[in-house]
Amino acid sequence: HKVKTVGGCELSLKADGGKVTVTDENGNVANVTIADVEQSNGVIHVIDKVLLPKM
Numbered sequence: 001h002k003v004k005t006v007g008g009c010e011l012s013l014k015a016d017g018g019k020v021t022v023t024d025e026n027g028n029v030a031n032v033t034i035a036d037v038e039q040s041n042g043v044i045h046v047i048d049k050v051l052l053p054k055m
Contacts, residue, residue, distance in 0.1 A: 025053065028052070033048050
């Protein structure tokens, strides 16, 4: 699945056997390490890398 960020970047999400990865526009891949952390204003999914916008 492809999603747009608030800043206008595009991220690709992939689920495979319970493992979820997020790929940025530069091809950097992060793994979701903690999913569905509910907060008062939304939900957080923790990833193991910093993803940056395309420069």
